[in-house]
Structure formats: structure tokens, C-alpha cells
Amino acid sequence: MDPVLRRGWSTRRRGSELLDRKRILVAGGSIGGLTTALLLRDLGYDVEVFERSSAALEERGTGIVVLPITERYFTERGGEDNRVSLELSDWTYVDQTGAVIAAEADHFRFSGWSTIYQALLAEFDPARYHLRSEMVGFDQYPDGVTLRLGDGRRIDGDLLICADGLASTARTLLLPEVQPKYAGYVAWRAITPEADLSPETQALLRDAMVYQVLERSHILAYAIPDPDGRTEPGQRIINSVWYRNYPQGGPFESLMIGVDGRRRTGTMPPGTIRAEFLDEMWLAADDLLAPQLREIVAACREPLIQAIFDLETPQMVFGRVCLLGDAAFALRPHVAAGQAKACADAWSLRSALVEVDHDVDGALALWEGRQLTLGRTASARTQAMGHRSQVTGTMTPGDPTWKFGLWEPGN
Numbered sequence: 536m537d538p539v540l541r542r543g544w545s546t547r548r549r550g551s552e553l554l555d556r557k558r559i560l561v562a563g564g565s566i567g568g569l570t571t572a573l574l575l576r577d578l579g580y581d582v583e584v585f586e587r588s589s590a591a592l593e594e595r596g597t598g599i600v601v602l603p604i605t606e607r608y609f610t611e612r613g614g615e616d617n618r619v620s621l622e623l624s625d626w627t628y629v630d631q632t633g634a635v636i637a638a639e640a641d642h643f644r645f646s647g648w649s650t651i652y653q654a655l656l657a658e659f660d661p662a663r664y665h666l667r668s669e670m671v672g673f674d675q676y677p678d679g680v681t682l683r684l685g686d687g688r689r690i691d692g693d694l695l696i697c698a699d700g701l702a703s704t705a706r707t708l709l710l711p712e713v714q715p716k717y718a719g720y721v722a723w724r725a726i727t728p729e730a731d732l733s734p735e736t737q738a739l740l741r742d743a744m745v746y747q748v749l750e751r752s753h754i755l756a757y758a759i760p761d762p763d764g765r766t767e768p769g770q771r772i773i774n775s776v777w778y779r780n781y782p783q784g785g786p787f788e789s790l791m792i793g794v795d796g797r798r799r800t801g802t803m804p805p806g807t808i809r810a811e812f813l814d815e816m817w818l819a820a821d822d823l824l825a826p827q828l829r830e831i832v833a834a835c836r837e838p839l840i841q842a843i844f845d846l847e848t849p850q851m852v853f854g855r856v857c858l859l860g861d862a863a864f865a866l867r868p869h870v871a872a873g874q875a876k877a878c879a880d881a882w883s884l885r886s887a888l889v890e891v892d893h894d895v896d897g898a899l900a901l902w903e904g905r906q907l908t909l910g911r912t913a914s915a916r917t918q919a920m921g922h923r924s925q926v927t928g929t930m931t932p933g934d935p936t937w938k939f940g941l942w943e944p945g946n
């Protein structure tokens with residue numbers, strides 16, 4: 536199994552005089568913002584990250600499928616040993632009795648959101664990662680931008696990259712008409728220590744990602760490293776994701792009101808879901824799920840809910856301000872490309888800057904064309920997959936087109 540390495544920040548040599556003068560501001564210090572900051576810093580730019588949160592980000596408690604570009608920052612610099620994920624070698628479908636009804640050898644990698652975030656954060660100079668720094672606006676000039684923060688600070692830069700997520704402040708200011716659209720279903724996400732599961736369930740999940748296709752719904756489960764990065768079977772965490780329909784205009788709105796009476800839009804964190812919804816979900820699990828998957832769902836007493844949204848922006852570049860990652864496109868999770876898309880935006884911006892010899896405006900123009908195409912293509916594919924699973928009920932076990940991948944199935 537691959538070690539999940541602990542890393543430390545190290546000082547890097549600066550690039551040319553030209554790059555030294557260019558100052559890049561990144562608003563949003565999650566996976567998209569951090570990957571961008573690291574890549575541009577490594578090119579020699581003077582990069583600072585401004586993150587709204589008052590403390591280092593904490594995971595929403597779930598796993599992610601790691602496509603190669605998500606951990607490319609690590610593999611390019613340290614090879615295979617520098618990975619931050621574990622590999623599973625089978626893609627398996629079970630029926631309601633728990634019997635395997637389709638299986639294929641297929642290698643994909645998995646990790647915890649936090650494992651990736653912490654590994655990226657450890658590479659970045661803490662003095663340039665500013666917490667409690669909420670972007671509230673910006674002012675643009677012909678070749679520069681001033682970032683405005685909530686506490687009154689004003690920061691000048693040559694480029695402002697807004698990696699501020701689905702509810703992006705920057706996008707709301709620039710394109711108020713572009714709003715996330717609820718897809719009609721949510722993901723119930725649960726995690727549980729592998730060691731707490733029965734030997735039968737552990738055996739099924741040892742090397743496999745396991746799916747069950749249900750009536751207008753599906754669930755999948757897979758192993759991820761534990762919080763200490765351990766990847767040996769028995770030490771890992773098992774993560775499940777169950778897609779369930781909650782129509783807008785009543786059921787969904789009610790689901791998203793927590794035990795504290797507060798209405799949330801995107802995520803119901805662990806401990807906030809009301810008992811009536813938890814009980815209904817566990818009863819449905821008893822009725823519908825394969826015994827192994829039922830066991831995983833039942834073992835987690837504090838699951839979380841992630842509402843599924845579509846978001847597509849028609850424009851990513853606005854002078855010296857740009858939108859990156861979820862701020863520009865939110866992809867449904869079915870191709871496992873949310874993180875990958877944010878990282879692809881970062882790598883593509885790096886390439887564009889190099890291609891045009893660091894002419895910022897030229898690079899942004901090149902980058903926007905490429906990333907709009909990628910975003911639209913990936914978004915259309917994930918929406919079509921969600922439609923098959925949750926609306927028409929035409930997802931089938933073993934379907935060879937149901938594959939992870941950012942650019943196309945399997946890639």
C-alpha cells in the first residue's frame with residue numbers, strides 16, 4: 536500500500552525579476568486555491584492566499600476519488616511514493632442480497648478530502664496563507680486589481696484568482712444572474728472505521744469499490760486512508776455515498792433545516808440532521824440496501840448530507856479577475872471530477888502562463904477558452920449520468936460507460 540507522506544513547507548528559490556514583480560492574490564484556500572497558489576509560486580510568482588475561514592479548513596468528513604490530476608502536484612515532484620491516496624483494483628456491483636452481480640478489474644485511487652488539503656497546505660508558506668480574510672469585493676485597473684477584505688484591508692496585485700467555491704462572492708458580484716441550481720437529489724455520506732465492520736463486509740471492500748443500483752437511486756462505498764494516513768486493510772475508513780431524491784418545493788427545503796432550526800443550502804454537517812430524516816433514511820436502508828452496505832450506513836450515527844447542484848458560468852475571466860474551480864463550474868459527483876476540475880484549472884493556468892511567456896492577459900484568454908470547454912463538457916456528462924440514475928432510472932449494474940474521469944469516462 537502507498538504511504539501517505541507527511542510533508543513540510545520549504546523555502547523555494549525565486550524566479551526571474553519579471554516574475555518576482557508579479558503579485559498573484561488567491562481568494563479561497565481550499566483544494567483549488569491551494570493547488571493554484573503552489574503551482575504559480577513554483578513558477579516564481581509572489582502568491583498570497585486569502586481564506587475566509589478563521590481556522591484551517593476541516594473536512595466535511597468524507598472521502599474522495601482521486602483522479603491523477605488531483606495529486607499531480609505530489610506525483611510530479613516525488614513520483615509514486617509521494618501519493619496521498621490508496622488504490623483499489625476492482626469495481627463491483629452487488630444486488631439487494633449482497634451477491635456480486637457484476638465486477639470488473641479497474642484501478643482507481645481514493646483518499647480523504649482532509650488528507651489532500653493538509654498535504655497541499657503543508658507545502659505552502661503559512662505566512663502567505665491568510666485566515667480570517669474574507670474577500671468582499673475588488674477594484675480593477677487596466678493591469679492590476681485591489682482585493683477588498685471584510686476587515687477593511689486593501690491588497691494590490693497583478694491578478695486576483697477567485698477559488699471561493701460554489702457560493703462564490705466574486706461570481707455573485709460579477710454575474711449575479713448565474714446561480715447554483717439544485718439537481719433534485721442529495722448525497723447521504725457516511726464514514727465508519729473498517730475495523731468496526733463484519734469480516735464479510737470487510738472482505739467485500741478489501742480491494743473493491745462497491746455499487747448497488749436502486750430504483751432511481753444508487754449507493755457506492757469504498758475505503759480511504761484513516762486520519763493518520765494508514766492504508767492497510769483493517770486500519771482504513773470506509774466511506775459511503777447514497778444518492779436519494781428530495782424534490783424541491785417541500786421535502787428538500789425541510790431536509791435542509793437542522794436540529795438548531797437553521798436552514799442550510801449546500802451541506803448539512805454531521806450532527807445537524809433532524810431525527811425524523813435520519814430515522815427515515817435508516818428505515819429505507821433496512822428495506823433496500825445490500826447487507827454489507829446497510830451495515831456501513833447503520834454504523835455511522837452522524838452522517839452528513841451534501842445537496843447536489845449544477846452551476847455553469849459563461850465566463851471565467853473578467854479583466855484581471857478570474858473564477859476557478861467550483862466558483863466557475865460545480866460538477867455532480869458521479870465522475871469524481873470536482874477536485875480534479877479545480878486542479879485542472881490550476882494546471883492549465885500554469886501552462887498558459889508559460890506558453891505566452893508570462894503575459895498575464897494573453898494567458899488568461901488562452902486559459903478561459905480551454906477551461907470553459909472542459910467545464911461545459913464535464914458538466915453535461917455528469918448531468919446526463921445523474922439524470923439516468925435519479926430521474927429515468929436507466930442506470931444499470933456493470934454499465935461500462937459509468938466510469939470516473941474528467942475529460943471522458945476512464946480518463
Ligand SMILES: Cc1cc2nc3c(=O)[nH]c(=O)nc-3n(C[C@H](O)[C@H](O)[C@H](O)COP(=O)(O)OP(=O)(O)OC[C@H]3O[C@@H](n4cnc5c(N)ncnc54)[C@H](O)[C@@H]3O)c2cc1C
Binds near residue numbers: 564
Ligand atoms: C471545508 C471543506 C470540506 C470539503 N470536504 C469535501 C469532502 O469531504 N468531499 C468532497 O467531495 N468535497 C469536499 N469539499 C468540496 C471540494 O473541495 C470542492 O468541491 C472541490 O475540490 C473544488 O474546490 P474549490 O477549491 O474550487 O472550492 P471549495 O472547496 O468549495 O473551496 C472554496 C474556499 O473558498 C473559501 N471562501 C468562500 N468565500 C470566500 C470569500 N468571500 N473570501 C475568501 N475565501 C472564501 C471557502 O471557505 C473555501 O475554503 C470540501 C470543501 C471545503 C471548503
